[in-house]
Amino acid sequence: MVPVPQLDRAVERHRAGSPPWALFERRVRTPRAARGPLPRAPVADACGEIAAALDHPGLGCDRVVYVHIPFCRSLCSFCGYCREIPVTPDTLRAYVAAVRQQLASFAARPWTQSKPFSAIHFGGGTPTLLPTDVLAALIRDVAAALPLAPGAEITVESTVAELESVDVSVLMSAGMNRLALGVQTFDGDHRRSLGRRSSREKVLCGIAHARAAGITNLCVDLIYGLPNQTLGAWKADLEILGTCGATGASIYPLVAFPASELGRKLVTERRDSFVDLATEYEFFMAADRALLCLPGWTRFSPVQYGHASVGTAAYVSACGRGAEILALGAGAAGTLLRLAYFNSPSIEEYTRGWSEGGAWPIGAGRGSDAHDVAGKLCALGETTHFIRAAMPRVPVLLDAIVARLVELGLATTDDKSVSLTSTGCFWAGNICEILSVAVRN
Ligand SMILES: C[S@@+](CC[C@H](N)C(=O)[O-])C[C@H]1O[C@@H](n2cnc3c(N)ncnc32)[C@H](O)[C@@H]1O
Numbered sequence: 093m094v095p096v097p098q099l100d101r102a103v104e105r106h107r108a109g110s111p112p113w114a115l116f117e118r119r120v121r122t123p124r125a126a127r128g129p130l131p132r133a134p135v136a137d138a139c140g141e142i143a144a145a146l147d148h149p150g151l152g153c154d155r156v157v158y159v160h161i162p163f164c165r166s167l168c169s170f171c172g173y174c175r176e177i178p179v180t181p182d183t184l185r186a187y188v189a190a191v192r193q194q195l196a197s198f199a200a201r202p203w204t205q206s207k208p209f210s211a212i213h214f215g216g217g218t219p220t221l222l223p224t225d226v227l228a229a230l231i232r233d234v235a236a237a238l239p240l241a242p243g244a245e246i247t248v249e250s251t252v253a254e255l256e257s258v259d260v261s262v263l264m265s266a267g268m269n270r271l272a273l274g275v276q277t278f279d280g281d282h283r284r285s286l287g288r289r290s291s292r293e294k295v296l297c298g299i300a301h302a303r304a305a306g307i308t309n310l311c312v313d314l315i316y317g318l319p320n321q322t323l324g325a326w327k328a329d330l331e332i333l334g335t336c337g338a339t340g341a342s343i344y345p346l347v348a349f350p351a352s353e354l355g356r357k358l359v360t361e362r363r364d365s366f367v368d369l370a371t372e373y374e375f376f377m378a379a380d381r382a383l384l385c386l387p388g389w390t391r392f393s394p395v396q397y398g399h400a401s402v403g404t405a406a407y408v409s410a411c412g413r414g415a416e417i418l419a420l421g422a423g424a425a426g427t428l429l430r431l432a433y434f435n436s437p438s439i440e441e442y443t444r445g446w447s448e449g450g451a452w453p454i455g456a457g458r459g460s461d462a463h464d465v466a467g468k469l470c471a472l473g474e475t476t477h478f479i480r481a482a483m484p485r486v487p488v489l490l491d492a493i494v495a496r497l498v499e500l501g502l503a504t505t506d507d508k509s510v511s512l513t514s515t516g517c518f519w520a521g522n523i524c525e526i527l528s529v530a531v532r533n
């Protein structure tokens with residue numbers, strides 16, 4: 093059989109009696125890390141190449157929009173995303189003007205207008221830190237500037253604390269039809285230690301309030317593997333999640349972002365998690381079991397669950413299937429044809445670059461045939477399922493990988509499709525990494 097070294101080592105361990113959490117030495121926890129083995133070739137003239145790409149129609153796959161609003165009232169110890177505490181209201185105003193400039197430069201172009209977008213995701217940072225009328229106008233203007241599929245999902249991320257000063261119905265009138273609420277944990281002590289400002293009671297009131305205002309698709313984000321978090325506390329979180337009114341949930345392992353306080357602590361301690369793999373597996377399985385038992389709920393990706401009809405996650409699912417992404421805002425990453433582009437992660441540089449109207453504050457990298465193939469295959473690790481007939485023609489390799497995944501209990505298969513098991517979802521990042529390495533070689 094074709095050798096696949098990482099999987100062959102896992103098969104040896106499995107045959108020697110290793111438990112499921114010990115199949116691999118380390119866990120790959122983010123899609124970005126999983127795609128790491130396939131670097132893109134840097135592009136010298138990013139603006140020129142992006143402008144040229146915008147002159148062509150898209151690839152025919154799904155496409156979605158991401159808008160990054162990188163501002164928060166306070167910074168949480170675990171978060172490594174591009175975000176800062178805004179110095180003055182002018183900082184926000186100038187930033188939103190810059191996002192509008194980028195939108196205007198990308199919107200009326202053949203690529204952008206050639207196919208409808210199925211989702212728009214306003215992420216952050218905390219988009220609801222913007223004054224509600226400013227955010228509502230931005231939602232309206234982004235939606236009006238782009239072709240949208242009927243019923244397109246429009247999500248806004250928020251903390252519970254920021255939601256208190258927001259009139260949700262104004263955002264809904266502007267088109268928001270999904271709210272992604274960062275809760276992380278309902279446990280009061282843990283919330284305080286992470287820098288979250290609302291109490292458990294306030295969180296529950298915030299969720300009830302948003303539902304009463306008419307939000308039918310409300311996703312709650314939770315994190316496991318936090319410092320000092322016990323399995324008992326995590327199970328209590330899951331129980332509350334099941335009854336709080338959420339229609340969906342993102343269940344993330346704590347990722348050690350080097351830019352975060354907790355990430356730096358882990359680097360100093362020379363480890364990548366506060367819990368060992370056996371415990372992390374227990375946390376994951378407890379969530380997977382609890383959420384799949386909720387009436388009508390299903391798993392959309394290894395980290396995303398929800399009610400099959402009112403808790404859907406179109407943006408995340410499309411990204412997992414390798415959608416093209418129109419990305420606006422500092423630090424946001426998009427894909428146009430084979431180009432991946434990266435908006436400047438410096439909020440100051442992004443704002444100045446777009447307001448002064450010179451060279452776009454963007455870098456880019458070019459993908460290859462291997463990226464196209466890996467993009468399709470990694471749908472297995474990012475959406476947990478693929479249809480064999482829709483996969484690129486690398487049958488020997490794919491069959492060798494799938495056969496090992498099945499032996500390891502990470503996937504099931506029939507003639508038509510391959511699906512991850514629950515344990516496969518725990519190791520989904522590793523599976524994507526293995527697919528990326530195999531395609532690269
Ligand atoms: C970038 S945040 C924005 C949402 C909003 N500002 C909030 O904090 O609720 C989106 C989600 O990413 C997740 N996240 C952030 N840092 C993380 C980390 N280090 N590990 C795992 N998930 C993380 C959190 O669950 C968070 O709700």
Ligand code: SF4
Nearest residue numbers: 164167168171216217
């Ligand atoms: S988790 Fe949310 S509120 Fe906290 S720093 Fe990150 S983006 Fe800001």
